Amino acid sequence: MRAVLLLALKSAWARRLTLGIALVAIALASALLLAVERVRSDARASFTQSVSGVDLVVGARSGAVQLMLYAVFHSGSATNNMRWESFEALATHPAVDWAVPLSLGDGHRGFPVLGTSAAYFDRLRYGDRQALTFSAGKPFAEVFEAVLGSxxxxxxxxxxxxxxxxxxxxxxxxxxxxxxxxxxxxxLAPTGTPVDRTVHVDLAAITAIHLDWAGGAPLPGLAIPAEQVRKFDLQPQEITAMLIGLKSRGDVFRLQRHINGYRGEPLLAVMPGVALDELWQTLATVEQTLFALSALVVAVGLAGLTATLLAGLNERRRELAILRALGAGPREIFMMLTVEGLLVTALGVFLGAALLAAGIVTLGPLLREYGVHLALRPPAANEWGLVVSILTTGLLASLVPGWRAWQISLADGLTPRN
Structure with missing residues (x-):
């Protein structure tokens, strides 16, 4: 076996130019397939961890996915609001450790405005329970102060x-x-979450700017200057949603049932992880399509390797005949061609993984700005499965030229062809 491996290495090196083209194709295809899998898994983790540390998201009764979209990702709009009295009642529930109100609906030059409390900056977590940090300035303390996402x-x-x-x-x-x-x-410092695209203001500010508005327009003949708004009661009557953290995670299902059956008004409480998994399932078709296209690219690359080895057999007839004359049997010839193809496949997968690592180092900071946190880490179990699949497919593809070489007889190789 050692002699066969040595022969395969020397033979591949002698034809390094033609095999190099197949090697590059396999490396690029492997990098693409592994990149799609890495982006899929890491993007899903980043997506799910947009609000880590939050046990329940509560809003007016609608759908779980819709509630998460507007409350967490600030996409779309709420079908209804929840009353402030309901927020206070739930915030003081014995099982609740903390509660943060959210009020959405206004904007600034295309970016959403979020009315909330100062506790938002202390309680909200993202990623692996990372706290929000400030790259400049401090949290708001007055009514007309704003904190911007990065x-x-x-x-x-x-x-x-x-x-x-x-x-x-x-x-x-x-x-x-x-x-x-x-x-x-x-x-705020960059987080790779919807926080980066949000203008944060005090909840009282949302009430203050609408004191002299009604029906989405200013009231004619009424203008309340900013310096006089503190004379009014700025406690909101309604909010869009609320985030809840529990004293014990064991109470999550009990409190969820309590909120879903709340008698004061129809409310919905969802666990972020469950709702985001449901949301991710809606993207399953796109995910599977990208994976299928990547797998097809790998198949094309391996087909190119098979074609290269097969095309080279005609040029190697005399080489193979000499090996047969020196005592190499059909079995050794078959193994040499098969090992040669497998070596090229393995080296292509290795180079593909190296390309992926280089891409993560180079493009990782850019992708992080779009909410995708790609970590430079050893391959996960699913990625190892893809590597084994590529190697297995490469082995099967290499059997074809190996079998063809088996069929070439000694006389065919030594007989001059007209």
């Missing part, structure tokens, strides 16, 4: 001390609350 600040060029105005609704050209400007007091 992407908002970067795209619009804001710094602490700048003044911004909010618009009514999410439309970029919607009516503005121009008479009540906000001062930027803090900018």
């Amino acid at each position: 992407e908002v600040a970067a795209q619009l060029g804001y710094r602490p001390g700048d003044h911004i105005t909010l618009s009514h609704g999410m439309a970029e050209l919607g009516p503005e609350h121009a008479d009540k400007p906000f001062t930027v007091v803090g900018i």
Whole structure:
């Protein structure tokens, strides 16, 4: 076996140019397949960990996926709001450790505005339970102060001390609350989550900017200056949703049943992980399509390797005949061609994994800005499964030229061809 391996190595090296083309094709195809699997698994983990540490998300009764989309990802709009009295009742429930209100609906130049409390910056976690941190400034402490996500600040060029105005609704050209400007007091560090694309203000500020509004438009003849809003009761009547953290995770199902059957108003409580898994299932078709296309690329690369080995057999007839004359039997010839193809496949997979690692190091910071955290780590079990599958397919593809070489007789190799 050692002699066969040595012969295969020398033979492959002698034809390194032609086999090199097949090697590059296999390496690129393997890198693509492994990259799709790595992005799929890591993106799913990042997606699921957008709100790590939150036990329940509560909002008006709708669908679990819809609630998560607008409450966590700030996409779409709520079908209804929940009353402030319901928030207070649930926040004081014996099983609840903390509760954070969320109020959505306004925007700033295409970015969503989130009204919440200062506890939001202390309680919200993302990724592997990482806390929010500030790259500049501090949390808001006054009504007309704002904290910007990293992407908002970067795209619009804001710094602490700048003044911004909010618009009514999410439309970029919607009516503005121009008479009540906000001062930027803090900018959050990048998280790769919807937090980066959000303008955060105090919950009372949402009430303050709508004191002289009704039905989505300013009240004619009524204008309440910003310096006078503190004379009014700024406690909201309604909020969009709330985040809940429990004292004990064992109480999650009991509290969820309590909220879903809440008598004050129809509410829905969802566990983020379960709802996000359900949301991810809606993307399963796209995920499977990308995987199938990548697998097809690998198959094409291995087919190219088979074609290269087969095409080279005609040029190697005399070489194989000499080996037969020196005592190599059909079995050794078969094994040499098969091992040669398997070596090229294995080296291609290794180079593909190296390309993937280089891509993660190079493009990882860029992808992190879009919420995809790719870690430079050893292959996971599913990735090892793909490697074994590629090697097995490469072995099967190499059997074809090996079998063809078996069929070439000694006389065929030594007889001159006209």
